[in-house]
Amino acid sequence: SLAGKTAIVTGSTSGIGLGIATSLAEAGARVVLNGRIARDECEECAERIRKDTGAEVVFIAADMSDPAACHRLIDEAGGCDILVNNAGVQHVAGIPDFPAEKWDQIIAVNLTSAFHTTAAALPVMRERGWGRVINIASAHGLTASPFKSAYVAAKHGLVGLTKVTALETAEEPITCNAICPGYVMTPLVEKQIPDTMEKYGMGREEVIREVILERQPSKQMATVEQMGGTTVFLCSSSAEQITGTTISVDGGWTAL
Numbered sequence: 001s002l003a004g005k006t007a008i009v010t011g012s013t014s015g016i017g018l019g020i021a022t023s024l025a026e027a028g029a030r031v032v033l034n035g036r037i038a039r040d041e042c043e044e045c046a047e048r049i050r051k052d053t054g055a056e057v058v059f060i061a062a063d064m065s066d067p068a069a070c071h072r073l074i075d076e077a078g079g080c081d082i083l084v085n086n087a088g089v090q091h092v093a094g095i096p097d098f099p100a101e102k103w104d105q106i107i108a109v110n111l112t113s114a115f116h117t118t119a120a121a122l123p124v125m126r127e128r129g130w131g132r133v134i135n136i137a138s139a140h141g142l143t144a145s146p147f148k149s150a151y152v153a154a155k156h157g158l159v160g161l162t163k164v165t166a167l168e169t170a171e172e173p174i175t176c177n178a179i180c181p182g183y184v185m186t187p188l189v190e191k192q193i194p195d196t197m198e199k200y201g202m203g204r205e206e207v208i209r210e211v212i213l214e215r216q217p218s219k220q221m222a223t224v225e226q227m228g229g230t231t232v233f234l235c236s237s238s239a240e241q242i243t244g245t246t247i248s249v250d251g252g253w254t255a256l
């Protein structure tokens, strides 16, 4: 059980982050939800998890593209035993057309935020004598696709940061790993469907099977609950010697 542990999950008001936060609460952790700005939905998310699990859940608004806000999130959380760096954004365009501000935003949210939160969290974990850093990378942290330059670069960078964090904590009761999901049905993926339908002149189901899941041999999306279960496993004693590595949850994508 994760009773007595505080888990901070960045970008956890929707999708995978919300799924992971829910699983950690079910496992007994006190959970800190995070989103870029405070909205009614954020309090609703916290209340829903509280009701469903009986866990203590708080929400802290902090923009993960702002280094000072990353530090403030950890400082205000009231502990940090488990840090899940999940916040992420996507933009799809060829390199010559890729807006420079989108590149900067993706690198800031998907990669640099994890550096700042980890820098703030490690001293807290060291003081408390236990810690888990779990970075939500992607199959795109291990392989590439055209038109996703910033995302692929950020996720490869996050896998690199995962390895360095693991080495710097290797002799301590702290581990750091990356989960590399293939496609998971969340708002991030949902948003890519209409454009893809238009681009290929296909219907929704055809786009999901033939385009989105083209590289996912299982032909099934993974679920946010499976991401939550993998995260809870990485927090368990069975995973004490798992550090500095990636766990793919991608229906065989990276085996291709």
Ligand code: NAD
Binding pocket: 010, 011, 012, 013, 014, 015, 016, 017, 034, 035, 036, 062, 063, 064, 065, 086, 087, 088, 089, 109, 110, 136, 137, 138, 139, 180, 181, 182, 183, 184, 185, 186, 187, 188, 189
């Ligand atoms: P999502 O869009 O549903 O959720 C992203 C979360 O990040 C949201 O809660 C959003 O509010 C938050 N966020 C975005 N910008 C932020 C900022 N500046 N500050 C704070 N929070 C911010 O997407 P998702 O699919 O759940 O993605 C979650 C993570 O999983 C991302 O890092 C993504 O790259 C990764 N991932 C997703 C898939 C997939 O198929 N969905 C696959 C591989 C990896």
